[in-house]
Amino acid sequence: MNYILRDENAIYYECGYSSDNALYLRLGSEAWLITDSRYTVEAREAVRDAEVVEAADLFKAARALLRQRGAGRVVFDPKDWSVAGMEALRARLPHVRFVPRPDLSHRKRMIKRPEEIALLKEAARLGREGFDTFARYLATGGLDKREKRLHFEAEAALSHYGEYALSFDPIVAINANAAKPHALPTETLLKEGDLLLVDAGLKYRRYCSDRTRTVAVGRHLHFGDDQRFASPKIQKAYDLVRKAHDVAIEKARTGMTGAQIDRLAREVIEEGGMGRAFVHSTGHGVGLDIHEMPYISARSETVVEEGMVFTIEPGVYFPGEFGIRIEDMVVMKEGRAEIL
């Protein structure tokens, strides 16, 4: 298959290198990484199974290759290409048919190779270490700090003070702010007895981690699963979400669809009477991108296979009151889900 890639992670997956100004072109058995002069020295050291082409105008260089090789049909991902980028490529190439194929790279990347699983496992481990560092900060100096400051300290801890990039902007949300699945940090101060939701991850050699914990704030704050809240309503919600999380991981099997695994978690929460508060899907794939296939949602027909890596993250949200979410990454191994 002939294809052309624009997305950084899609390109990295193919040849072990990418830059913020690059194209990857594959025509039959030949492949090229096209980038500008700022990056070609590093590219030549890192790229495997492709020839590095230096060009000021990437599109022009790609057109030249397409013409030389007489390519007739080239697949691309319409989500990764801007209208302007595709126009720049298509211009003056009347004989090439560019065929859109959504999720072209994500589909290839769904089943992780053993070495990718090892990197994701290490990312998850380092991510947990970051949570523990953050817990120590919270227990000793977190009280009376604003959510904005806590957000900064979460970034510091999760990045291991600059050692690792973050896989996304962390969510650090107190009480009612945790009821917004995409909360932004506010001026609220952290108090003893508060509920705190933390959703954060880092990248280890470009592979992402992703984890969420919802905890009771106090001297013995920790990110373990056993949490004691003063409010019976919060405790009930917490126990229910924890059960949904555990049941989904316990019962997930290869051969199920994403929708069937979503169902495992959703059923628990529905039976506990909080179905309407579970407003998002149960999980998403994780790899080079923080959101990949397979999606673990009510409408996902993707069949889950050995070697896939995804999150299980049920949650319930009560606007104006609080929100609970518990999230771990799992890998499908010997037919079952194992926490990374």
Place this chain on the structure above:
Amino acid sequence: MNYILRDENAIYYECGYSSDNALYLRLGSEAWLITDSRYTVEAREAVRDAEVVEAADLFKAARALLRQRGAGRVVFDPKDWSVAGMEALRARLPHVRFVPRPDLSHRKRMIKRPEEIALLKEAARLGREGFDTFARYLATGGLDKREKRLHFEAEAALSHYGEYALSFDPIVAINANAAKPHALPTETLLKEGDLLLVDAGLKYRRYCSDRTRTVAVGRHLHFGDDQRFASPKIQKAYDLVRKAHDVAIEKARTGMTGAQIDRLAREVIEEGGMGRAFVHSTGHGVGLDIHEMPYISARSETVVEEGMVFTIEPGVYFPGEFGIRIEDMVVMKEGRAEIL
């Protein structure tokens, strides 16, 4: 003019609100901000001069409005739209002509309103404060720290410890690493007498700051313009870049093109015999985006006008040795460039 926007900052500029899942549609005198249920509460509080439409499928909602109003021609920016997004919009709308207009929003935003200039001025001031905080860290605890750690400390200082978002990933580069205009942090340790290049900025109420300084590392480290390097070659390059920076700001006038202002800086460096080491353009506009129009480059035909805000950032780069860049933001005021 009818138009439809996809970019977050473009949308924010029109109506004072945007989210990471939104569309803005203007048809004649009517306008709509279309977003999903996660954001509509905040949107209704913040949006001005547009109606907020809640929709699970933004494209479907936009199509419905286009049909109802019988729109015939709608302009869009092909750089901001993915091929998939434009397809989703165009589908089943055979009677609407979508006309690409590159930089649609950037062109409108080139001349800043007085209140925007005030925000940019405050961003620049807070950015300088961040540099000063970073200088104190460097002078007291920066020696023998790895570039990666310095990068983290620059983020901490520039963000005022989480108070402000950064306008881009800072560049913190020692000696030879500063010779790469887009350096990534390494394991190199900072030593007395080193050259350190810092390029960083923050956002104040969404408006960006951008500043670069290249300094000599020692007990009296500061980000002022007077820098003393032990190496005569470095000192010569520094003095030349500083002169190019000062001359360009002194001589820039409204009515000049971006290319003419670029020429002001480039000429100084060419006359100093380092023209080939000045490998990038002299500057770029700054506003809601960190890179906007006008571009101050050899090929820029944009005529610079009162109220435009852009950087002046000449630099010279000697691969394997060192790099120098000095950058400030200026606003055109009473015909001349004034540092923000």
